[in-house]
Each structure stands twice: as structure tokens, then as C-alpha cells.
Amino acid sequence: MKRMKSYSLVLGASFVSVLFVVMLISLVYTPHPPNEMNIRERLQAPSVRHWLGTDNFGRDILSRVMVGSQTAFEVGAVSVAIGLLGGFLVGTLAGYMGKWVDELLMRATDALLAFPGILLALLLVSISKPSLFQTMLAIGILSIPSFARVIRSGVLQHKEADYVKAARGLGAGHANLIFVQIAPNIASSVVTTAALSFSTAVLIEAALSYLGLGVQPPDPSWGRMLNEAQSYLAKAPWFTLAPGLLITLTVLGFNLLGDGIRDLRDKKS
Amino acid sequence: MNYYARRLLTLLLTVLFVLLLTFAAFRIIPGNPALVILGTEATDAQIALLEEKLGTDRPLAEQFADWLVAAFRLDFGESLRFSEPVTHLIAGRLPVTVSLAVMSLVLTIAVGIPLGIIASRARGKAADMLVTIGTQLGLAVPSFWMGIMLILAFGLTLKWFAVSTFTPWSENPLLAVKSLVLPSAALAVPQIAIVVRYLRTSMLEQLGLDYVRTARSKGLRESAVLYKHVLKNALLPVITIIGINFGELLAGSLVIEQVFTLPGIGSLLITAIGNRDYPLVQGLVVLIAFTVIAINFVVDLSYRWLDPKIRLQ
Numbered sequence: 001m002k003r004m005k006s007y008s009l010v011l012g013a014s015f016v017s018v019l020f021v022v023m024l025i026s027l028v029y030t031p032h033p034p035n036e037m038n039i040r041e042r043l044q045a046p047s048v049r050h051w052l053g054t055d056n057f058g059r060d061i062l063s064r065v066m067v068g069s070q071t072a073f074e075v076g077a078v079s080v081a082i083g084l085l086g087g088f089l090v091g092t093l094a095g096y097m098g099k100w101v102d103e104l105l106m107r108a109t110d111a112l113l114a115f116p117g118i119l120l121a122l123l124l125v126s127i128s129k130p131s132l133f134q135t136m137l138a139i140g141i142l143s144i145p146s147f148a149r150v151i152r153s154g155v156l157q158h159k160e161a162d163y164v165k166a167a168r169g170l171g172a173g174h175a176n177l178i179f180v181q182i183a184p185n186i187a188s189s190v191v192t193t194a195a196l197s198f199s200t201a202v203l204i205e206a207a208l209s210y211l212g213l214g215v216q217p218p219d220p221s222w223g224r225m226l227n228e229a230q231s232y233l234a235k236a237p238w239f240t241l242a243p244g245l246l247i248t249l250t251v252l253g254f255n256l257l258g259d260g261i262r263d264l265r266d267k268k269s
Numbered sequence: 270m271n272y273y274a275r276r277l278l279t280l281l282l283t284v285l286f287v288l289l290l291t292f293a294a295f296r297i298i299p300g301n302p303a304l305v306i307l308g309t310e311a312t313d314a315q316i317a318l319l320e321e322k323l324g325t326d327r328p329l330a331e332q333f334a335d336w337l338v339a340a341f342r343l344d345f346g347e348s349l350r351f352s353e354p355v356t357h358l359i360a361g362r363l364p365v366t367v368s369l370a371v372m373s374l375v376l377t378i379a380v381g382i383p384l385g386i387i388a389s390r391a392r393g394k395a396a397d398m399l400v401t402i403g404t405q406l407g408l409a410v411p412s413f414w415m416g417i418m419l420i421l422a423f424g425l426t427l428k429w430f431a432v433s434t435f436t437p438w439s440e441n442p443l444l445a446v447k448s449l450v451l452p453s454a455a456l457a458v459p460q461i462a463i464v465v466r467y468l469r470t471s472m473l474e475q476l477g478l479d480y481v482r483t484a485r486s487k488g489l490r491e492s493a494v495l496y497k498h499v500l501k502n503a504l505l506p507v508i509t510i511i512g513i514n515f516g517e518l519l520a521g522s523l524v525i526e527q528v529f530t531l532p533g534i535g536s537l538l539i540t541a542i543g544n545r546d547y548p549l550v551q552g553l554v555v556l557i558a559f560t561v562i563a564i565n566f567v568v569d570l571s572y573r574w575l576d577p578k579i580r581l582q
Contacts, residue, residue: 008401110279111286114562116520123294123554126542199409206411207524211539230417230528234425244414252409 009260012195015253019246023069032060034067034220043236053238056228065242068220072250075136075205075215076198082140083197084190087147092178094148095155106152109145117142121204125213135214139204143197150193154186188265195258199251206247222247272573280566285337287558292336295547296329306349306545322347323547345552350544355552359534364438366533368445369522370515373453377460377511377518384461385468385507386500392473400469407462412521416455416528423451435531452529456521460514467510471503505575512568516561523557 031051038058046053052061094105112120124138158164159182167181208214209223217224222243229239303319304311320326324335339345345355388400424432430451436444475481476499484494523535530536534553541549 007398008405107279107282108286111283111290114283114287114516114565115558116516116561118520118523119554119557122523122538122542123291123550126545126550127294203411207413210413211524211527213539213542226414226417230420233417233421237421237425240414240417240421244411244418247411247414248406248409251411252405255405255409 008256012253012256012260023073026066030063030066032063034063052242061242065246068222071221072202076201078136079139079201080194080197083143083147086144090148091151092155095152109148112145130213132215132219139201146193150189158182158185192258192262195254199254202250283562288340291551291554292333346548348546348549350546355549362534362537365531366522369449370518372449373456376453376457381461381464385465388465388469389472404462404466408459412455413524413528415458416525419451419455452525456525468507471506475499475503509572515564
């Protein structure tokens, strides 16, 4: 059992690193310009010139999925940051203050959790014009509750611990107690939540963009590529493979990473 | 406070919060909602008319009070696009979505539980690894892409299923089931992965308990130990998980309907968002959220009722 657990950490970390490197490379190099259209080369099967074939405008699919990873990482990172910040505020306030503040904030998080993720995202994106920013904001908001819960329970658990009491006795202020004393002890569970939220963010962004309500052109997105690919499924079945596989691998990588970190922590305690 | 009273209070608060959120979402739109819907070329008279219809010309508190009363009576006004009561429109689309969700629930149970039992019989490093990789993959594949791949494999290549045509139940029940097979399979994949994972863990946990040793030492056949004792106890947490995930299934069907062009509430919601048909969007979101909340509530209570250990506490 023990070997397998470190195995998911290693596997997850390697998937994520490979994807990250691909994303970095795409910033400076793609085999073809990702937006270059070539009507004579439209819907070509994979070849030496176009490793993953071309799309309905004759654009190189490999170059486009490479650039698409930038969007996936951007959406993941920004929405996790929003979720973490919001969750930190709500979680520490609830855990630290207790009483009615805690009750109120936790009921609000329960209510947010009662919305299935995609439904809340759809509600939020229906308010204004779809865009990259709006997608990240919507996904960020819906990841606040899980961070808030983890951080609140961590704060509750450590608030009354002897070492925190001792620090308070020595005259430590609230900021010191939260950031210096408590935060390091809940870091690993927060990192796990961050990894799992990242994969949820990638999945929801892909779904929203597939529906045409997420990232808009010219920003590249795997989800939107899948939408385009579906219209040419019979003619160009390879078109759907690369973006779909990349979403799957990204989600898989971050899920394994999150699980691996949690198992590591469980083993230590 | 009594557990049930507390749970009921939470339920009410959650419902209130959902209503507040859906109300607020369309009142924080920058600018006048009527103007956003009609566009900048609308005349003042048109805007005034729509404002009256939406009720946005009245004070906020009054609007919210009206919204609460209307929502509890499931009256969400009239759709701006279809000029029909929102409740009507939703009711017309509901059968497709409900049958899709129920069919994938049936698939989840029919495939997930046997697979979970098989997975729990296989122990050791290699089996652990195989189950982990399989279930993780099932969870990672976006179900809408799974749907596209199923269309590619069974619709276009093998031609077992007609693609993108839905036959209503009233016309031909057999064809209706057939047109829901691929979409419900796509929806069920991540749910099956969850069931396999939970059932396996839960069965392995039960197998380590004393009563299993007792049952074996009194000479019970291994199959009787497994199916009469272990499985019965191991299924409880799995049932809860399936229940809780029914909400996810419902939400997943919103996207899957679009992949298979099924005329359910998912495609209605996407159209409504595209048309800026705010009353319809509000009605749909509230209704779906209420359903999910109600299901979770029932699952929570039945779990306590099913497990005497929790019931007596």
C-alpha cells in the first residue's frame, strides 16, 4: 500500500511538470504559428508536417493545443488564487471568531456547495458577456467553499492547541497567531485542496468553453477546440483526440498530485 | 437542538441563500437589466415596458419579497423569448433530463457495484495500482468528451446508434431508451469510478473486522460471508455517495444534452443564457438547485435511518 501511495504522488507530479514544460515552450516556440490559416491544408490527417493534423481552417492542431495549455494553466492558477484568498478570509474569520459569525459563514458556504459547480458557473457567466476573466472569476468563486472549510477546520483544531496558547500568553497578536503559528500546520491540507480545485477549474473551464460560454476567440481553449472538432467528427476524427486527451491528462495529473500529498500527510501523522 | 430540527433549519437557510443569490446575480448587472437585454438601440418606451414586465422599476426590497413569494409558489414569470410561463417551458423539457439522469443512475449501480466487488476480491500491489489508475482515469475524463468519443465509436464507426436524434417516450419508448444509452453512459463513467473506489475500500475495511472471522470460523461459505454479511454492511456508505452524487449527475446532464442535442432542461438553460432570457435562467437555476438540495436532504435523513448506530446516538 505504501509504495502505491508515493506512486500517485510521483505520477501526478510528473504529469503536471511535463504539461508545465509544454506550456513554457509554447510561450516561445510552436511548430507553426497557432493562428495561421491555410485553406488548402484544412482537415488534414496527422503527417510529418502536421504531427496532429490540421483543423477546419488548416491551422496546426499541435501548435494550437500547446498554446491552449496556457489558458488551462492561467484559468487554474487564477481561480485557485481567488478561491484561496476568499476561502482564507471566510475560513479564518469563521474559525477564529466562532459563534454567530461562524454559523453565518458556514451556512453560506453550505448553500454555495449545494449548487453543483457547473450550474453556479453558468449562473455567474450568464450575468455578463463571456470572457476569459469572467470564466476565471466564476470558477474562483465556486472554489471558495472548499478552501473555507479546510481552513476553518484547521484553525478550529489548532486554535486551542498548547503551542498557540503559549504564543498568545507570550503576547502574540492575531496576525502572528494566524500566519506564523497556525498557517504552517494547515499548509499541506490547503495544498491538497488547491491541487484538486485546480483540476476542477480545468474541467469546468473546458465545459464552459465547449458550450461557448467560457473563453472566447482569439484566446485558445481546449474546450472550444472540442466544440469545433465535433462538427467534423466524421471527416477528421483526430481533431477531437488531442484537446480531449490533454484535458484528461491535466485533470488526472492534478488529482493524483492532490491525493499523493494528502496520503503523504496522513502517513506522517 | 434536536438533529432533525437543526437539519431542517439548515435546509431552509440554504434555500433562502439560493434565492438571494439568484436574485442578486441579475441585479448586480452593470447598468439597467432591461437595457442589457434590449441593446442600446431600444427606445425609451420599449425599455419602460420591459422594466415593468421584469419589475425592475420598483424598489429592491419589494422586488426581493415578490421574488421569494413567487419562487415558493414555483412561479417564475414569463419567458422573454418564448412568451410562455417559465414553469411550463421547464415542465415540457423535464422528462428528457430526468430519464437521462435516472438511466445513468441505473447504469452506475448496475456496472459500479459488480465492478467494485470484483475490485475488492483482487488484493495486492498490482491490483491496487490497476484499480487506482482505472478509477482516476474515469474521474479525469471530461464527460462531454467521453460523449463525443462514444458518438465517434458507436455512432459513426459501428453505426449501432443514431447520432443526435431524440425519439420522445410517447412516440416509441424503445427508441427513446436507445437514444439515451450513449449520453447516460458518458454521464455514468465518473460515477462508476467513484462507486468502485468507495465500495472496494469499504469492503476491504469490513473484511478486516471480527464478525467476518466469526462467520468464517463457524463454517459459513465464503460466498455467504461476502454477499450476506460484508456486502450488506459495505453498501451503506456507497448508497450515500450515489445519492449525494445524483446532483452532480443532474448538473452533468446540462452539458451532455448539448453534446447529443437532447431537448432537456440543459439545452433550455444554454439557450436561455444565450438569449439573455433572465426569468427563464433564474427559474431553471432555482429549480435545479432546489432539486439537488432536496435530494441531499433525503439522502442524509435516510442514511441516519438506515444506520442504527447513528440513529441511536
